[in-house]
Amino acid sequence: MDERTAGRRKAIRKAQREYRWEGVECLPYKEDERALFKAVTRQILFSDPDLAGELRYFEVAPGGFTSLERHEHMHGVLILRGRGKCLVGTEVRAIEPHDLVTVPAWTWHQFRAASDEPLGFLCMVDATRDRPQLPTEAELAELKADAKIAAFLEDGAKSG
Amino acid sequence: MDERTAGRRKAIRKAQREYRWEGVECLPYKEDERALFKAVTRQILFSDPDLAGELRYFEVAPGGFTSLERHEHMHGVLILRGRGKCLVGTEVRAIEPHDLVTVPAWTWHQFRAASDEPLGFLCMVDATRDRPQLPTEAELAELKADAKIAAFLEDGAKSG
Numbered sequence: 001m002d003e004r005t006a007g008r009r010k011a012i013r014k015a016q017r018e019y020r021w022e023g024v025e026c027l028p029y030k031e032d033e034r035a036l037f038k039a040v041t042r043q044i045l046f047s048d049p050d051l052a053g054e055l056r057y058f059e060v061a062p063g064g065f066t067s068l069e070r071h072e073h074m075h076g077v078l079i080l081r082g083r084g085k086c087l088v089g090t091e092v093r094a095i096e097p098h099d100l101v102t103v104p105a106w107t108w109h110q111f112r113a114a115s116d117e118p119l120g121f122l123c124m125v126d127a128t129r130d131r132p133q134l135p136t137e138a139e140l141a142e143l144k145a146d147a148k149i150a151a152f153l154e155d156g157a158k159s160g
Numbered sequence: 161m162d163e164r165t166a167g168r169r170k171a172i173r174k175a176q177r178e179y180r181w182e183g184v185e186c187l188p189y190k191e192d193e194r195a196l197f198k199a200v201t202r203q204i205l206f207s208d209p210d211l212a213g214e215l216r217y218f219e220v221a222p223g224g225f226t227s228l229e230r231h232e233h234m235h236g237v238l239i240l241r242g243r244g245k246c247l248v249g250t251e252v253r254a255i256e257p258h259d260l261v262t263v264p265a266w267t268w269h270q271f272r273a274a275s276d277e278p279l280g281f282l283c284m285v286d287a288t289r290d291r292p293q294l295p296t297e298a299e300l301a302e303l304k305a306d307a308k309i310a311a312f313l314e315d316g317a318k319s320g
Contacts, residue, residue, distance in 0.1 A: 011263075013262075100206070102169055103171075
């Protein structure tokens with residue numbers, strides 16, 4: 001059991017101010033520099049050799065957005081704070097606290113915070129999972145052929 | 161894909177009043193009649209053939225409690241509303257919104273709502289898991305030999 005796992009094995013980790021948790025590191029969103037994203041942090045709430053899933057908390061600062069990506073693994077998302085919009089496949093939807101967002105396998109998705117409020121969400125994934133794919137220029141052009149997706153990608157937060 | 165799975169595959173399921181969700185059934189806590197519990201409901205937020213984990217929302221009415229049990233599978237719990245106390249192993253701790261509770265394998269645990277407020281929490285588990293064990297009389301006596309556990313089990317909510 002390494003130090004991080006040991007920390008996670010504490011029976012109780014208290015919630016702290018501003019969506020931080022005792023013993024939970026606030027991490028950069030991605031190590032992957034290819035991805036385009038803005039103002040996102042990541043906290044790993046549950047990750048353990050005895051768990052098949054992981055639960056993470058992501059927070060997108062006002063006006064920020066996660067990377068536009070797809071992958072084989074599925075996401076189960078619960079909005080915890082703030083509001084914004086998300087793209088899932090070809091759907092653009094407003095999101096607010098406690099809404100559930102399902103991202104099936106191989107589905108393009110992105111989360112955007114409103115311009116005046118952070119957007120925080122829990123995301124459950126399989127512990128063992130594939131790496132995200134980013135859109136090629138051709139795929140991006142295809143997505144943007146849909147006017148509502150183009151508007152979302154160009155100005156999702158402000159129009160929220 | 162059956163009807164329930166299809167519902168869960170909707171991209172967005174809106175949060176509704178009072179910690180209910182669009183398309184999510186409010187279920188009895190347990191089908192198992194052996195277990196002693198009081199005033200608990202269960203909603204399955206994410207459960208899918210493509211997910212190794214499940215995310216459920218449990219709500220314990222004021223003064224209610226979940227069953228005292230243990231099992232091989234692990235729990236990752238995030239308190240969503242209200243307050244109360246929990247027993248994890250030999251620890252009795254107060255819990256409030258956004259606290260994280262880790263229940264390792266084979267650890268006795270129970271959640272109790274305060275007498276004046278419901279306690280609602282998310283619980284992540286493996287989709288494939290063993291059935292809970294309830295304490296034998298001897299095991300219960302052993303737990304109650306610890307005065308703080310005895311107080312928790314007899315009157316956890318009121319002393320909260």
